[in-house]
Amino acid sequence: MKPFTEHEVKEFLTKNLKGWTFEMNTLNRDFKFKTFVEAFSFMTAIALVAEKLDHHPDWSNSYNKVSISLTNHEAKGITQLDFDLAKTIDQIFEK
Secondary structure, rough: OOOHHHHHHHHHHHHHOOOEEEEEOOEEEEEEEHHHHHHHHHHOOOOOOOHHHHOOOOOEOOOOOEEEOOOOOOOOEEEEHHHHHHHHHHHHHOO
């Protein structure tokens, strides 16, 4: 899968993914919840989707905060899989 150019990624973010940033060849976003259980439940929901896509985020959790970074390691950049997973993550967060 061919990675998008930096310009293409930034354009897509501006039009489609609010709250995500592009740094060091990764899409990044931080999420905050009321409790650890809410944060962990969010991560669990993402894990199920990521496994189906066979595309897994780099992430961390500290109590009620989840930080997510997306990139395609094989393609060495951002691909459609990253955009698709980011959109799904946003949908899960909105629920």
